[in-house]
Amino acid sequence: MSGVTVVGGGLAGMTAAWTLRGLGLPVRLLEAAPGLGGMAGSRVIEGRTEDHGVHIFPAWYRNTLRLVRELGIERNLRKARNFHQLLPGEFPAFRTAVTPAADRLLFYYGVIDLLSQRYGPRDESLHDFLHSRWYLTEAAIADIEHLFVASSAAESPAVSAAGFRGSIAAFARHPGPVRMPRGDLERWFIGPFRERLEADGVEVRTGSELTAVTVSGDRLETLTVRGADGATVTEEAGGHVVLALPHGRLSALGGEVTGALRPPHGVTELTSRPLGALHLYLRRRLPQLPDEHVRLVGSPHALTLLDVGRAWRGHEVTVLNCVVGRVCRLAELSETEAVKVLVDELSTYLPDLTWDDIEHVCYQPHFAAPFFAPGPGSARFRPHSATALANVHIAGDHCAAPPGVAGMESAVRSGLTAAESVRRALRPEAPPVRIEPIGDISPSAARLLRTALAPLAAAVRSLTTRTRGR
Ligand SMILES: Cc1cc2nc3c(=O)[nH]c(=O)nc-3n(C[C@H](O)[C@H](O)[C@H](O)COP(=O)(O)OP(=O)(O)OC[C@H]3O[C@@H](n4cnc5c(N)ncnc54)[C@H](O)[C@@H]3O)c2cc1C
Structure with a gap:
């Protein structure tokens, strides 16, 4: 042809x-x-x-x-305006942030520090970046690492720090709500x-x-x-x-x-690594779930979920669409065993969820489509x-x-x-195909800000060390 x-x-x-x-x-x-x-x-x-x-x-x-x-x-x-965070034992209290204010402040300082880096094609891992920062607390590092594996299936040693830097710069250049399909x-x-x-x-x-x-x-x-x-x-x-x-x-x-x-x-x-999906169709509507994404903070299999029964049109009961960041850990289990592990994990966050509620399960580990x-x-x-x-x-x-x-x-x-x-x-005579640039944040500008804020970061870090040790 x-x-x-x-x-x-x-x-x-x-x-x-x-x-x-x-x-x-x-x-x-x-x-x-x-x-x-x-x-x-x-x-x-x-x-x-x-x-x-x-x-x-x-x-x-x-x-x-x-x-x-x-x-x-x-x-x-x-549009979805919130990305809810749920800790075990806290349902139905969803948080917008997980770590205490001091850790968050240090995390934001870390973001500025990351933006001030000039990475070439040979960058470092997210793990190496995070663990080499004197000011970051263990709680802040653990939270970023969990967030990453939940969205990309990659543990922090396998994540590009330049890539993380690029996505932060992109979010900073183009703020606004995320979107999701209506169904x-x-x-x-x-x-x-x-x-x-x-x-x-x-x-x-x-x-x-x-x-x-x-x-x-x-x-x-x-x-x-x-x-x-x-x-x-x-x-x-x-x-x-x-x-x-x-x-x-x-x-x-x-x-x-x-x-x-x-x-x-x-x-x-x-x-590439598999990023799995678990869809649970319930017989009833679980009360008090939001119609936006929820991350189950610290969940061993790095679960995020959306109750599409609320977020999408045409449902009267709860339908949980979960993404399983650490689906690799389930590779040796049968489908029945894997589903059991995941549902047990979900119930530690959603105490109302029982096996009797579940009418139908669709588990897609995507091992063949990483x-x-x-x-x-x-x-x-x-x-x-x-x-x-x-x-x-x-x-x-x-x-x-x-x-x-x-x-x-x-x-x-x-x-x-x-x-x-x-x-x-x-078609050399036709105009070039348009590709929208995402833009970047200047490392030099970020570096200036990092220098200006260094005393504040040092003060917050020493305060956290004094109040709770490392
Ligand atoms: C669970 C999960 C959640 C995700 N969530 C998000 C998200 O929220 N936001 C986001 O941006 N991205 C997300 N992604 C990633 C996103 O879906 C992919 O990055 C993107 O769709 C990849 O598109 P692609 O065309 O490059 O590859 P693919 O989607 O893999 O398409 C390749 C196609 O080639 C076909 N193919 C393979 N071999 C052959 C062959 N020999 N002959 C003919 N056809 C062949 C395949 O069947 C497939 O249709 C998610 C991925 C997963 C797994």
């Missing part, structure tokens, strides 16, 4: 297909699963539409939110996106898995695709190909592909969209991006950069 084949119908591939079609190019989108959306989508499991996991859209997701506006579905997202991702986000793609003439083929490729000279020559019926077809690549696959699947295509990436073989150095959170030093391995193969371009949330850009924003951004790479080859 001349035109463009996009392989992988997650958010990265969908964005690339949308943008390329907008340039007037013939586009087809091949996706292995029965539906589009990848991790940002839903699947029908036992007759219910289940999200891969509940998703939030922070205000600094400029490319993602612009895409949402372009699709005309901004009303499908609602499941399929109905409120991915379904309407697919409709727009097809209405604009993108040929969408689900149940089509790329199993192999061949390379000849500096071009990808053939694609071997297994269809939903199990039959395998090898065809000429024809025009350009955007590979919008998770990094593990990209690596599986072999050395001729990974060697053509920029940097060569960098993708084989990347690491989530990419940038590790320390990983920036130098993340692939750029252009490759040494003249007709191959790369997209996916693991692709090169400014520090801190991860998750859906990274996926959407990578779809745009891959489309720009194709545009340069096929």
Whole structure:
């Protein structure tokens, strides 16, 4: 086929297909699963539409939110103003902050300190940053580390400090409420996106898995695709190909592909970890739960939850959609055992919850679909969209991006950069694809502030040491 084949119908591939079609190019989108959306989508499991996991859209997701506006579905997202924190034994008293005021003050000083760092591609881990700061208290460090593993499945030694710095700068540059879909991702986000793609003439083929490729000279020559019926077809690549696959699947295509990436073989150095989901359908409405996200502070499996029975339309009972940050710890257990561990853990925070309340459980550990959170030093391995193969371009949330850009924003951004790479080859006369910058905070300005506030931090730290020891 001349035109463009996009392989992988997650958010990265969908964005690339949308943008390329907008340039007037013939586009087809091949996706292995029965539906589009990848991790940002839903699947029908036992007759219910289940999200891969509940998703939030922070205000600094400029490319993602612009895409949402372009699709005309901004009303499908609602604002959430609070991220509630719940400690064991405190229900129904939700907090907005966990640590005492002094620890928080020192944490904010730490944020300024972090913003004053100038990290290159070889940064340090969040663990090393936090544990080398003389002023941070153990309570503050433990809380930040727990927050991270709950949202990214990565423990602090596996988190890039430059990435944390980048996301803090992004939140500071673009303050405002986070958004979340009014219901499941399929109905409120991915379904309407697919409709727009097809209405604009993108040929969408689900149940089509790329199993192999061949390379000849500096071009990808053939694609071997297994269809939903199990039959395998090898065809000429024809025009350009955007590979919008998770990094593990990209690596599986072999050395001729990974060697053509920029940097060569960098993708084989990347690491992802499963971030699980547990959905509990109750027989009744649990009283006093908010309709926004809740983090179960200090929970051993790093649980966050949203009562979608309140947050979404059309429910009269409680439906808890939980994200399980430390799902890896459950890898050796059967599904029944894992669910028992998680429900027991939930009940230490939600004393009203009993086994009799639970009508239906959907547990998705996602061991086969791990989530990419940038590790320390990983920036130098993340692939750029252009490759040494003249007709191959790369997209996916693991692709090169400014520090801190991860998750859906990274996926959407990578779809745009891959489309720009194709545009340069096929439509050089067209204006460049627009990619919204997130912006940064100047390390020099942060450094000045850090110096000015150092005596205050020292005074608060010595006070906490005197009143409670280390
Ligand atoms: C539980 C959970 C909660 C999350 N919450 C948030 C959140 O709140 N905010 C946020 O920003 N991000 C969140 N994320 C992350 C976010 O969903 C992902 O970063 C993003 O959706 C990745 O998009 P992608 O297109 O790069 O990859 P994917 O979504 O992985 O898409 C890749 C696609 O390629 C397909 N594919 C794979 N192999 C082949 C093949 N050989 N042939 C054809 N197709 C193939 C896959 O089926 C998939 O559809 C969360 C992730 C998880 C797991």
